[in-house]
Amino acid sequence: MFGFGNREEKLKERYSQLMQEVYELSTVNRKKSDLKRAEAEKISDELEKLRIKNA
Numbered sequence: 084m085f086g087f088g089n090r091e092e093k094l095k096e097r098y099s100q101l102m103q104e105v106y107e108l109s110t111v112n113r114k115k116s117d118l119k120r121a122e123a124e125k126i127s128d129e130l131e132k133l134r135i136k137n138a
Contacts, residue, residue, distance in 0.1 A: 094130050
C-alpha cells in the first residue's frame, strides 16, 4: 500500500506540472499545448486505474 501512495503522489505531481505547461503554452503554441494535454490525460487515466484497482 505504501508503494501505491508514492506512485499516486508522483503521478499527481506530474499531472499538475503538465497542466501548468498546458496553460502556459495555450497562449503561445496551441499544437504543443494540445500534445501536453494529451500526455496529461494519459496520466489522469493511470490515476483512475490505480484508484479503481485499490478501491
